[in-house]
Amino acid sequence: MNLTLRIWRQPGPDSEGAMTTYEVSGISPDMSFLEMLDTLNEDLIERGDEPVAFDHDCREGICGACGMVINGDAHGPERTTTCQLHMRHFTDGETIDVEPWRAAAFPVVKDLVVDRSAFDRIIGAGGYVTVATGSAPEAHATPVAKPAADTAFEHAECIGCGACVAACPNGSAMLFTSAKVVHLASLPQGAPERETRVLDMVGTMDDEGFGGCTNTGMCTTVCPKGIPMSSITTMNREFLRATRKGGGSR
């Protein structure tokens, strides 16, 4: 396949950026999107140009490092991560636009690389169970009903890639935040910190400059792990419940 790529190039956080056009040829339909970019980068290096910077690591759809907006869709036309998107979903001769995640809370570092450390701070605000190493009770001491365990798992699957933020017209991080809130709220282990967790995480989410949720559902349509819209609703309910209970936070 031969393709025309229009890729956002931006030398650094404070520099101006622009869409830049590249032609690539000899692309196999079995290549992943990132392997296609590897091919471009190998060409660029051989020509003495700087390759396109993009985050990637596991390349099997689980680490959440990769992510770019491809033809206006976060992670491209398939509901998966960019590394698991294959070129067979494009046609020969196509022009493909590639842009970084766009959000105030995700400033561009270089080219397609953005800074998602805001997500880490949201987790640090309460996305955990406080349990000192070695102090845990016997694992079977607290049974967890299978449906609750399944709900917890479904939400714990979030890989923190940020596609939800990239796709949301408001750059909202509600789906990311709610996935962790719901994961831990579903389990008895998460109960003691249930109220402080949701209040602190939502507070940090807002402080980081993400927008609010307008229930467009765009986040769930791009989420590679299929975190459902009900996750956000449940977090809203948890937030209201915690506020009603006095709104104490740490």
Next chain:
Amino acid sequence: MALATRTPGRSGPARTAPPAPPRGPRTAVGRFWRSTIGKKTVMAVSGLAMLLYLVAHMVGNLKVFFGPEEMNGYAHWLRTIGDPVLHHEWFLWIMRPLLLLAVVAHGVAAAQLSRRDLAARPVKYAHRKPRASYATHTMRWGGVILALFLVWHILDLTTGTVNPRGEAGHPYENIVASFSTWYGNTIYIVAMVAVGLHVRHGLWGAAQTLGAGSRTRDRALKVTADVVALVLTLGFLSVPVGVMTGLVE
């Protein structure tokens, strides 16, 4: 090439200071209003209050099809609700500030949230996808249209300032007069379509915000929102249509 080398210190760069205490208000109400979810809750509750009012308003409007006496009688009755406990028009004067509060709270929260939302995406995508922002735009711009309409509507049929007839105590005649002008109809029809779209997404969104949604209920909620929006719009539109077709005169 520049490879910056830092003068070594005991632990590299300065140790991270302990995190700053959370900014902002410490009271539950303050935190609530400050958070996006809190503001959206205010929007949901005020929106639902206004929706209830709209439903009653729309049902009342249908009186127009039964002639001026019934319509004007209904309008008069509204002023006597609560009698003899409440004095004449007291009920209306209790409702008006409450509605005004709902409108203001809804509008202020919406404006603040919109400002946040716009700031959250300072650089737009070069490759635009229209569907992404459809609902957001109908809510945001639809809300602005409705706010403007509200002013017009009060000047038209409450104070009568811009009404071609504008005679207090004769709402039936005022309505017919207003809908006999092209601009009156146009403004009203546009606004009612906006109401429909606004309620359609807003009711569903309010349910989500208040935590009423769930995977099993979401479909039913969406259908409910669609039906309520449609009935409301058709009900409101039936009045100008009635005037235009001569059913009401």
Next chain:
Amino acid sequence: MTSPYLDYTTGDPIADTKAPAGPVAERWNRRRFEAKLVNPANRRKHTVIVVGTGLAGGAAGATLAEQGYHVVQFCYQDSPRRAHSIAAQGGINAAKNYRGDGDSVQRLFYDTVKGGDFRARESNVHRLAEVSVEIIDQCVAQGVPFAREYGGLLDTRSFGGVQVSRTFYARGQTGQQLLLGAYQALSRQIAAGNVEMHARTEMLDLIVADGRARGIVARDLVTGRIDTYFADAVVLASGGYGNVFYLSTNAKNSNATAIWRAHRRGAHFANPCFTQIHPTCIPRSGDHQSKLTLMSESLRNDGRIWVPVRAGDTRAPADIPEDERDYYLERIYPSFGNLVPRDIASRAAKNVCDEGRGVGPGGQGVYLDFADAIARLGRDAVAAKYGNLFEMYARITAEDPYATPMRIYPAIHYTMGGLWVDYDLQTTVPGLFAIGEANFSDHGANRLGASALMQGLADGYFILPATLADFLARHPHDEIPPDHPAVTDAVSEVTDRLYRLLSNNGDRTPDSFHRELGEILWDKCGMARTDAGLREALERIPALREEFWRRVRVPGSGSDLNQSLEKANRVADHLELAELMCLDALHRTESCGGHFREESRTDGGEAERRDEEFSYAAAWEFTGTGTAPVLHREQLLFEYVHPTQRSYT
């Protein structure tokens, strides 16, 4: 011409002096009791550097910080949550015996020593088995959503050639869930100010002064700034070195730089040739392949592996009748069948492909067929167990595994070798510790399935915090001046090397060298190794290294995000480590575990281990790039599990 590298010398034997004597089951308790403690009030004054945030590093950082130490932690990823432990699929072993199927600490110990083909240290393995039960408790308390049964209790499955159900799992994403548990605990400590986290920062050298590890030199990958960081102790949790092979199941950026730099500064590197080749990976689809994707070995519980009986049979799998299929694992190993250990399954796949019976593009694949499982259990039951793996396979290959058999082929997955550590997980450099896959200790020559997660978390949560305290208590920190020659040397070595890479102005990309190196290693130091092949590799690797430094091209500058520079710097280290791997493989003329020497086979053609000569861990001492290292042998004593030739027939 023979490489001067081959003339290695044998130095003094090395021995673990930290494990207490006495019954193996009491050693860990005794060690913990004998270990000195650090007064809680003084812990804050001790700084510990942790490199890496995977299961081992994340768990260690969180635990040390929680205990009151000041932790300075590093990861090259943009977030500690992305360490490659996240990609582990299958599960984590623990001797809980919840099934009452005869499991015990003793049996897990026995299985691990045997599975490691008698090349691991008994004391360490027993401790690992003991600690395994605590890990599950800890993770459940953190909210890790393990699979559960309808009664609300934890589900387990049997995994990777083990006959008890001791593997706890969270669908096919156990590593993810365990890592997120550790990451969340770490995040709590970061937010509390107890861990100073440096993401997107890569360790490029170790600072050793006056015989003790003092800190590291690291590069901020975003600004390019090179900083020195000092500490009372340095913990490497930087993972394995499987990426030396270019194509592996490791993350693209996983690398050996931290451990290799430590090796260059005096830490012995043990058993570098012990690499694990995982049998169930998705075959490569072409030259563009950038990495290989593993599918959980749990697939072998229900899938049947076969190839056509006839070589060169290109019919579609559905068109090959039952009697023209060779279910070769079931045929050769009737009692274990498709569940033989990884090394055996991998080698068998290589053998049938070498016979020309491989399937798929290039004949580099075998079928993993679920038709029988679907017929027996129903499609829904199979989907419930393996649904996400099937989806992943379908997405990558555009084939539907419910309808047509999967194609699989072995790939480099895990490295059992690593920095030599004693019972306290301390390397030969005082104050330098290595945990998780970065060390060599617990898996011997072959790792059992679902044991990597167990070891990473055991090291990080439970073992290191105890042994590190002993070191800190016994070795009061004496600060070295920042202009100490050891510091300035390390910094200038790092900067010089980066400068050299940037100013080289060659004509080949770093990746092209990496690919070439990977091909040499896969051919010569992969699933089967020969004397001649290894000697050839030992000729070609130094030549490639020389060419690398002559022809590599790295565009851009050193003062911003430069992924080519990162890559080239890692490849440079791979080019040195690869040589040591081949030498280690050459010197070990026996077959054992993941290391199969063609020359060392039984009459039946199976791997032959030679305990009289090789019952030792080979700890190599660095003497200079390309110059022969010194071999230190650690003799392994088997007091409890007596070596037998592995037999799975």
